[in-house]
Amino acid sequence: MRExxxxxxxxxxxTFAALGVVLTVVSGFVYALANAWWAYVIATVLLLTALTLLTQSLWMVYSSLVGKRRVWERALADLPLRGDERVIEVGPGRGAVLVTAARRIPSGRLAGVDIWRPQDQSGNGREALLANARAAGVADRVDAHDGDMRQLPFPDNDFDLALASLAIHNLPPADRAGAVTELARVVRPGGHIVILDFEATAGYADALRAAGASDVRVSGLHWSMHxxxxxxxxxASRPSRTAS
Structure with a gap:
């Protein structure tokens, strides 16, 4: 079985793909019937719009299947991992990032927490995540939980590493800082938090700083994703040292 x-x-x-196809057909009809310069201009604009939409749809498919995992492989490679960490991912969907982390952390234990919304990912569901974990040979170390990232069902300091990939932006803006604070809460002092998203990343960084996290960094843009x-x-914050 393949992942x-x-x-x-x-x-x-x-939507992007359908609109691109429709506009391509319409532009063809306008070109065929055009008998004035302005008609050719309209047809050209329609065609360029169609090509833009089709390009974006293909870019998003590449992003989901290839680009996302490549970005995460680099992000995880940059962390000082031992290989036996406890890891949590919020919004793991069908598990592309969680399985990537499981391969990077061969003796670790990983948990995915999601509400499994179908609009976030095609075929989304806890069983799909577990099926991919089995196909990757890491199912014995991966658990799937129903839950909300704003109220994680775990105690403080329970994980070494917390991940979120294209998940937090799905929350109402007023709830995003709380979700980031939850990630910081469940990570032990000295552990790490990694969040990938296409919006609100400066706000995530501010929320981490407010939660006491250190060495907070925001990368440049990754163009392999759309x-x-x-x-x-x-x-994650470490206990402050006090003089004896």
Whole structure:
């Protein structure tokens, strides 16, 4: 059995593709019937718009199937991992990032927490995540939980590493800082938080700093994904040293 991770934001991809095809057909009709310069201009604009939409839909498919995992492989490679960490990912969907992390952390234990919305990823569901974990040979170390990233069902300091990939932006803007604070809460002092998203990353960084995290960094844009993304990394707060 092969791993099958689906497409992120499938409704958006379908809409872009459908509109691109329709506008291509319409522009062809306008070109065929044009008998004035302005008609050719309209046809050209329609065709360019169609090509833009089709390009975006193909870019999003590439982003889901290839680009996202490449960005995460680099992000995880940059962390000082031992290989036996406890890892949590919020919004793992069908598990592309969680399985990538499991391969990077061969003796670790990983948990995915999601509400499994179909509009976020095609075929989204906890069983799809577990099926991909089995196909990748890491199912014995991966658990799937129903839950909300704003109220994680875990105690403080329970994980060494927390991940979020294209997940937090799905929350109402007023709830995003709380979700980031939850990630920081469940990570032990000295552990790490890594968040990938295409919007609100500066706000995530501010929320991590407010939660006491250190070494908070926001990467440049990663153009292998559409929309282009940034990676926010931080180290969870350590207890302050007091003089004896």
């Amino acid at each position: 099958k991770y689906g497409i992120d934001a499938p409704g958006v991809v379908r 929309p282009p993304t940034r990676v926010v990394t931080a180290e």
